[in-house]
Amino acid sequence: MINPFSTPVYVMPKPVGSTCNMACTYCYYLEKKRYYPDARRQMMSEATLEEFVKQYIAAQTTPDVIFTWHGGEATVRKLDFYRKVLELQKKYGAGRNITNCLQTNATLLTDEWCLFLKRNNWLVGVSIDGPEDFHDEYRRMADGRPSFGAVMRGIRMLQRHGVEWNALAVVNDYNADYPVEFYRFFKELGCRFIQFTPVVERMKPDDMLADVAAGGELTGFSVTPRQWGDFLIGVFDEWVKEDVGRVFVQIFDATLANWVGAMPGLCTLSSMCGHAAAMEWNGDVYACDHFVFPQYRLGNIHQNTLIEMMASDRQLEFGAGKLGSLPKQCRDCRWLFACNGECPRNRFATTAEGEPGLNYLCEGYRAFFNHVAPYMDFMKGELEAGRAPANVNGMRFG
Numbered sequence: 001m002i003n004p005f006s007t008p009v010y011v012m013p014k015p016v017g018s019t020c021n022m023a024c025t026y027c028y029y030l031e032k033k034r035y036y037p038d039a040r041r042q043m044m045s046e047a048t049l050e051e052f053v054k055q056y057i058a059a060q061t062t063p064d065v066i067f068t069w070h071g072g073e074a075t076v077r078k079l080d081f082y083r084k085v086l087e088l089q090k091k092y093g094a095g096r097n098i099t100n101c102l103q104t105n106a107t108l109l110t111d112e113w114c115l116f117l118k119r120n121n122w123l124v125g126v127s128i129d130g131p132e133d134f135h136d137e138y139r140r141m142a143d144g145r146p147s148f149g150a151v152m153r154g155i156r157m158l159q160r161h162g163v164e165w166n167a168l169a170v171v172n173d174y175n176a177d178y179p180v181e182f183y184r185f186f187k188e189l190g191c192r193f194i195q196f197t198p199v200v201e202r203m204k205p206d207d208m209l210a211d212v213a214a215g216g217e218l219t220g221f222s223v224t225p226r227q228w229g230d231f232l233i234g235v236f237d238e239w240v241k242e243d244v245g246r247v248f249v250q251i252f253d254a255t256l257a258n259w260v261g262a263m264p265g266l267c268t269l270s271s272m273c274g275h276a277a278a279m280e281w282n283g284d285v286y287a288c289d290h291f292v293f294p295q296y297r298l299g300n301i302h303q304n305t306l307i308e309m310m311a312s313d314r315q316l317e318f319g320a321g322k323l324g325s326l327p328k329q330c331r332d333c334r335w336l337f338a339c340n341g342e343c344p345r346n347r348f349a350t351t352a353e354g355e356p357g358l359n360y361l362c363e364g365y366r367a368f369f370n371h372v373a374p375y376m377d378f379m380k381g382e383l384e385a386g387r388a389p390a391n392v393n394g395m396r397f398g
């Protein structure tokens with residue numbers, strides 16, 4: 001599985017900004033169009049694309065370069081744009097090992113797209129929220145129609161063409177109580193790499209910028225802390241029966257990485273932010289895909305270099321703030337090494353002592369880490385002894 005943490009500078013470009021053919025109820029990105037009210041269309045120009053490809057490749061200090069085409073919906077952009085991407089990567093590649101990833105809702109995939117993806121070895125991340133009923137609850141087309149059928153069509157097409165793909169599923173109030181059903185769905189689809197993301201959204205997105213203590217009213221589709229913990233435990237117990245080493249669940253891999261002192265491939269569980277930024281269609285670069293707010297704009301690629309922006313004091317402060325702003329409850333927590341206070345965007349709860357800045361999902365994470373600790377200890381032991389962590393399969397602790 002691709003680990004963006006293995007590259008020192010990671011910036012996700014948005015070829016069509018926040019434009020999308022869908023309108024998922026919980027989407028944090030659709031509202032970003034309000035920052036570009038004068039744009040008739042949010043379309044990355046060839047000049048911006050070229051500047052990005054050139055600078056992005058040059059900014060890497062390792063031979064590996066990972067491009068992740070993101071949105072909005074990146075497949076709204078015609079294939080010609082991506083053919084140009086390949087041309088530019090060739091022009092500026094200088095022998096680097098380039099990987100392309102496409103994050104998509106999969107509803108616009110065609111045979112032509114799949115042939116392109118296969119021929120050029122692109123990795124595809126498909127958003128799908130489990131079985132039909134779960135998926136269609138919030139993942140709707142722009143006109144309100146359900147999208148499950150179109151997504152499955154896209155997945156079947158990717159499979160037919162042998163394109164490598166993985167699934168991204170969000171966990172919300174509606175699907176969180178059915179972890180086993182959810183997990184088995186992905187297994188039956190033949191998906192070997194799964195990412196689960198909790199939905200935690202305020203009614204007003206700008207509340208994220210307010211004083212942490214202010215909190216802000218949560219949307220009804222957000223997952224509760226307990227639901228999140230129970231969901232992770234439910235999936236873990238199913239996974240550990242026989243799937244360790246066969247099915248890769250990102251958050252479990254990241255947890256094991258933290259257990260053994262390695263780099264977790266998931267920013268929310270890592271100790272620092274600031275390493276994964278987002279670039280809008282017009283070249284504006286933001287501190288993180290979840291902090292696309294004017295206050296977190298680092299500059300524009302036509303005026304500032306990516307290196308300048310990513311190594312700027314502001315971005316370094318943003319990155320270090322994750323650890324620096326932890327409340328005492330986290331600093332004293334036995335699971336700090338695994339949790340790192342999770343994502344700063346979710347830190348609007350208050351600790352038992354009344355200190356602000358605690359992660360809203362804390363209770364769920366505590367329950368999860370408590371539950372998986374003996375399994376993680378065992379897998380760590382296996383790794384240290386030069387054996388496979390998959391030996392944990394079928395074991396039962398507690």
Ligand SMILES: C[S@@+](CC[C@H](N)C(=O)[O-])C[C@H]1O[C@@H](n2cnc3c(N)ncnc32)[C@H](O)[C@@H]1O
Nearest residue numbers: 026027028029071072073103104105127168199
């Ligand atoms: C913003 S979308 C852009 C790419 C593409 N349109 C897609 O849906 O895959 C990126 C990912 O964020 C997820 N997502 C959207 N809103 C979210 C939210 N409020 N919390 C967590 N994940 C969210 C989507 O399901 C998707 O997997």
Ligand code: SF4
Nearest residue numbers: 020022024027072105
């Ligand atoms: S498909 Fe992706 S970008 Fe579009 S609304 Fe859904 S989550 Fe947002």
Ligand code: SF4
Nearest residue numbers: 267268273288290343
């Ligand atoms: S703010 Fe959250 S999403 Fe952004 S890099 Fe930090 S942990 Fe990741």
Ligand code: SF4
Nearest residue numbers: 330333339341359362
């Ligand atoms: S489990 Fe809770 S207290 Fe512990 S580090 Fe995570 S958020 Fe902080």
